[in-house]
Amino acid sequence: MSSSASSGTSTTHSFYKILNQFRAPSKSRHAADVDEGVKKLRRLILVEGIPSTADPTLRPRIWKILLRVHELPVETFLQYVSRGPCEVREKIRNDTFRTLATDRGFKERVREDMLVRLLDAFVWRNYDRQETQQLGFTYVQGMNVLAAPFLYTMPSELEAFFCFAKFIEQSCPLYVQPTLEGVHSGLKLLDRCLKIVDSELFAYLRSKNLSAEIYAFPSVLTLCACTPPLDQVLQLWDFLLAFGVHLNVLCVIAQLLLMRDEVMSSSSPMRLLRTFPPLEALPVIGIAVTLVRDLPPELYEELVKHPYQIQTP
Known part of the structure; x- marks a missing residue:
């Protein structure tokens, strides 16, 4: 051996x-x-x-523990599914067919109807709970991609549904509000963090009128799940589920730093930034962890809270 x-x-x-x-x-x-x-x-x-x-049962078991998903009430899930299409089904269908469309392994394991069913059920779940929740939830852009790793990883739709619901409602509720408030906060924080950890790169991108809103929106919105390959996305998500969704902002900066030389020597860096290079989870995680030490404590605290705590002006 x-x-x-x-x-x-x-x-x-x-x-x-x-x-x-x-x-x-x-x-x-x-x-x-x-x-x-x-x-x-x-x-x-x-x-x-x-x-x-x-x-193959290792990752699903670990994700359930990290998300603290202990109960899997079958009847509850079946009840949501039995209601059929939710009020935003058309919006869901507009997105689901293109979810990780270039990944053959994903397409072989996760059919579109599974994604649609999970997202319908999620909307019904929160339709029932809107009176008791501070934040409401419906289907918003990007949710299809956030659901994809759970359906790919979990052995059943039941487990995928409850893990996805817990993740959305507790780990990053502001990322899926209709205004995508958490995503926009994350993009602003990305600019502020980049200015501290690499002021030269930040200044160069700004000289080309490039802010994180322009080049990093898909990566922040989907927690890097939009950048293949999927096996690397899952490794990155192991890290994010263990230590917090907020670290995705630093993972995006890490990807920028890995392509820094090409970006700095390009007269049109947006051409490079439109499609990030294939994801490499280990170097990205390694860089992200070291970046934490470079941030002022008050900025890092803002970063930690931005996926779930509404910012007061």
Whole structure:
């Protein structure tokens, strides 16, 4: 066995060891033990990454733990599905057919009707809950791409639905408001962060009238899921689910830094920025983690809160 194969096996065993702690019924688990297990999972994801060629049940189990999805009420999901098309079905269908359209592996595993069903069900869920929620939810641009990794990764539509719903409602609710408030906040923060971590690159892009709103909108809106290949997107999402959606802003900056030389030497950098190079999760994560240290604490705090906390002027 090669050293990389044996290290992959030992990493898989390390994940199993932590996951076994979550096998006890949820009522008998102490909150402190759960938190400690999640901390260990995060550390392992950052240091080793989830082995992609190992047990295919590994990533779904880890994502459910990170999202704290413990209940999967089948009847509730079936009830939403049985209602059929929601009021914005046409809007959903306008987007679903082109979701990750160039990825053959995705198209083989996730049919369009699965995406439509999940998004319909999500709209119905929040139609029922609008009286009790501070923020309302319906279908908005980009939601189809945010749903895609869950349908691709999870063994069932049921699990994909509840993971997606929890993720949207708790991790990044402001990203999916009709005004895309969180996305626009993220783009402004991207400019502010870039100015600090690479003032020269920031100034060059500004000299070409390029702000993050212009070149980074798709990457911030979809948490980089718009940049193939999908296996790299999933690795990046392991990191974002473990440490927070806010870090996607730094992951976009990391992609800029990886193509910095080409951008700086181009007289028309927007031509390069219109389509980012294929995603490489590990270098992007490595750079993003180091960028955290370069940011002033108050700016980083703004970054942490922007996906879910409404900004007061």
